[in-house]
């Protein structure tokens with residue numbers, strides 16, 4: 016039941032000490048559940064708080080073995096589920112040796128063996144509740160995919176063509192180009208909009224890495240902008256602060272399904288010759304002033320990754336636009352920069368939505384509106400249950416109807432609340448804990464000063480259970496648990 020964490024070995028040496036202090040600033044320890052831990056020694060390991068340096072007598076180890084030996088430490092059972100509710104914790108540890116001379120120079124390595132000891136709370140309300148809506152459709156999906164298998168036509172056939180037309184008309188745009196995934200969709204759309212090396216692209220700092228990654232891979236320069244403190248999306252105000260001479264495009268992200276105010280952004284961008292690309296990977300079925308996300312800017316990209324509101328059974332994505340030139344370039348780029356496989360006008364991608372995925376998506380698309388209604392009803396249930404009295408719920412943009420890809424709240428007590436909900440059998444998870452500009456791959460383009468709203472939101476947000484088949488009683492139960500945790504602290 017014990018597991019040695021792969022990253023917990025460290026070494027230290029000192030000369031004839033009366034006490035030895037070993038600090039590991041970030042020691043990641045894999046925790047494992049155990050029901051009957053053995054207990055040896057009297058060492059405690061606590062959650063790391065970078066500022067904590069206080070001595071703890073209980074960390075005292077009576078004897079330190081001679082040079083380079085292993086110290087085996089087992090941790091007493093922890094009966095506080097909240098403390099150890101997550102599966103990965105960062106610890107700072109310190110060892111003290113009893114004052115005794117005679118060991119001389121001591122060098123040692125220690126391997127920490129950490130049990131996680133508490134009765135695991137069964138997950139009663141999972142974070143994602145969608146599978147029950149999908150199950151009744153699986154046979155139909157399988158039959159449509161079977162027909163594709165029988166046809167022998169797997170790439171760029173009638174299913175993709177039909178889905179492109181159905182999805183374009185669902186979104187209310189002229190064209191849809193099916194591609195391999197939502198990340199390629201952004202690269203292809205940016206290039207189709209005329210963005211290239213040397214151009215700057217404004218991206219919000221609160222989003223999945225895939226929003227910025229294609230900016231870099233096409234050779235453009237990302238410029239990070241802050242998000243609104245309540246809606247958590249790019250606004251004209253936050254974007255304007257990041258616009259410069261070389262700005263060629265803005266990528267508003269409809270984060271967690273909440274539409275960014277694209278109309279305002281277009282108004283800001285158009286007179287400056289800047290294109291607006293919606294990253295609608297999380298926003299199938301969201302609307303702004305009655306218009307579907309995806310039909311608001313110059314072009315939009317979607318992901319059909321399985322967990323998305325319209326998810327395939329593998330990877331998939333799309334570029335949607337009403338601009339025929341953007342469509343034509345996107346079609347070429349997804350196919351090696353060619354229209355006929357004979358002449359290649361640019362180096363593009365091998366990135367197509369495939370027939371099997373398109374066949375599945377055609378079965379699911381007619382259900383998207385009913386699923387969006389279910390998500391919106393769940394969000395309303397949370398509001399009516401008074402959740403907003405204990406935590407801040409993501410605000411919908413003015414005129415916006417979120418499709419609630421995720422239901423996310425914010426609280427300064429985020430990590431504690433997550434642990435408390437886990438102990439109560441309620442799924443909850445932080446998203447985007449690291450502002451995008453702190454990601455090592457793009458930190459060289461970080462703004463001169465941290466972006467305050469992004470910093471706060473990244474530190475505070477927590478997704479709560481949401482889905483197309485969420486138990487109608489769940490919002491009230493979760494809200495009650497959140498409220499109880501909140502009351503216990505105030």
Ligand SMILES: Cc1ncc(COP(=O)(O)O)c(C=O)c1O
Nearest residue numbers: 196197198223225226296318320
């Ligand atoms: C905001 C955002 N943009 C882009 C993507 C990329 O989509 P994909 O995973 O299909 O490449 C995702 C997917 O998680 C996303 O959430």
